[in-house]
Amino acid sequence: LAGLKVLRIINEPTAAALAYGLGRNRDKGELRVLVFDLGGGTFDVSILEIAEGVFEVKATSGDNRLGGDDFDERLMDYLIEQFKRETGIDLSQDKMALQKLKEEAERAKIELSDVYETEINIPFIAADETGPKHLLFSLKRDLFEDLIGDIVERVEEPVLQALEDASLSPEDIDQVLLVGGSTRVPLVQRKVKELLGKDPLRGVNPDECVALGAAIQAAMIKGEVTGIVLVDVTPLSLGVETVGGIFTKIIERNTPIPTSASRIFTTVADNQTTVEIHVLQGERPIAEENISLGRFQLTGIRPAPKGVPRIEVTFSIDVDGIVHVKAKDLDTGKEQKIEIKGIKEVPPDEVEKIIREAELERSKDESEYRLRQLRSQVQSVIDSLEKRANFLEYKDSKRVKEVLISLRDKISFSSEEELRETLKLLEELEEELERSED
Incomplete structure (x- = not known):
């Protein structure tokens, strides 16, 4: 719509690592980096391994219902309660008052990242029979941190999950990168240090580092920056449904992409001339418990006793995360294929939910x-x-x-x-x- 040419799709954590300049010095050996991305409405954590200019995403996790907006709402709720206690007026049903409160709560949150106390002042926010009412409140950082403490604690589980998926401990992480405006909150930064035992890097504006990294990636494609290679991973396993409703994995979760893998299957009935390929994504061994990505049929199989035909199913994933699935009858050479987009677009919290359910079940x-x-x-x-x-x-x-x-x-x-x-x-x-x- 904007008239821009899409050269390549790059995930945000890798873009952030590029923006921080990691991977440019090949003499530093292998580097393990945790990208902590807390924005307005979502939280993502990724672990990258950088060696000789090659970026490989080892694990991802997150919560798409956690972000700075939650901090604003918690502060708004507190101010509404305080105002009601002082005046008897409930602002929670006044849309105009709520908008003013939201703007002021966000401003106060931002200011408290640099100062220890700020003043919230909203004149004429309401009125009763005695006249107009003003909201005037002095907010200290300690109180703000008490209000949002339990929200910040929610970052712990995704961080630990990403470390577990990458088979790493906090001590194995060499650098921690902060992405997203909400990482400016001092309590968040202290929580990161508590979890990982080290101070995060702060050399790049967290609001701009992803865009900057994407620009660097574009320069790499154009040949203006050399010596860096990016490697992403599959968020969930990919495979097909086989006899009995079983999910047979062909590409395992967290496999670096681009990648390709094949398996040989056969027919389950005598003289079977058609097979249906049902492509799935997930972690459960039972087919119907996973995400269905598509179906297609391979026809024209030469009639033969069951178990004789050899059907090769090949999964290929390109650098943009687009999946190409091909089924080929190795006897006749006939083949069919399907292209599936969007496997990397599964929200991090949905990926976590799928993994957690697989473990629980x-x-x-x-x-x-x-x-x-x-x-x-x-x-x-x-x-x-x-x-x-x-x-x-x-x-x-x-x-x-x-x-x-x-x-x-x-x-x-x-x-x-x-x-x-x-x-x-x-x-x-x-x-x-x-x-x-x-």
Whole structure:
């Protein structure tokens, strides 16, 4: 819309690291950097590894409902309560008064980053039968920090999660970068030092460093800056749905991009000429518990017994985070593909929620995974025995097929223990068929 040409998409933490000049001195060896980005409405934390001019994002985390706006609202609530206590007037239902309060709360917050006390003065904010009322309040930094203390504490969990995902401890972090205007709040800076044991760098305006880093990236693409390479990572695992509703990962979470990976699959039915590729993103082993990114079909597979065709599924992710998924029949050479945009646009708090749910539901998912695997195994053995039964004498064939039909009808309702018992029965039946065939 602005008429600008998009040269490359760059994530904000990497842009911030570029703005701070990190990665330009190749003699410093490997550098681990934590980017602490607290803006008006969102909080993001990323860990980058910089070595020989190569930037690699190792982990990301955050909360998209945490930011400086929360500080403003907490101060507004306090001022409304104080004014009501003094005058009996409730400003919370007065839209014009709320707008004035918001502007003054934000101004006071900004001032308290540099001074220890500020005055909030809003004349004629309300009126009653005795005349106009003015809001005049002296606010000290200590009181402001008491008001927002619990909000600032919320940055701890995403920071620790990012460290855990990167398999690092606070001592492993070499530099801490502050991004976003809300990082000017002294309490936030002290919290960062408390969590990571070191003072953050302060050499760049936190409001401008992302834009500055993006400009440096553009200069790199144009060849005006050399010697730096950027590497991003996938926020969540990518894969496909396989038989039994299982999510089979092809590219693991936090894999550096650009990247490409392939796996070979096959058909699940005799003479199957079409397969559907269901592309998923997430961390749960059960397909329907993950994010569906798209579906497409590969047709024209040469008819053959199940398990014979070889279908190669390839995932490729380019530098802009665009996913290209291709399915190819290695026998006929026929292929289909799909392009998926936006895998890096999953909000950090949504990524955290998905990871947290995967951890909380791990035991349940593992149980369901085993159950589905057993169902598929039982179904496969039944299909195989049915084929063999066709070559028996009519009487024996009929008896075997009746047993198999009875067992198949119970698959969907059987427990894990019952399915294991069914497998034992099928093994015994298989041995019986082998003896009769001899």
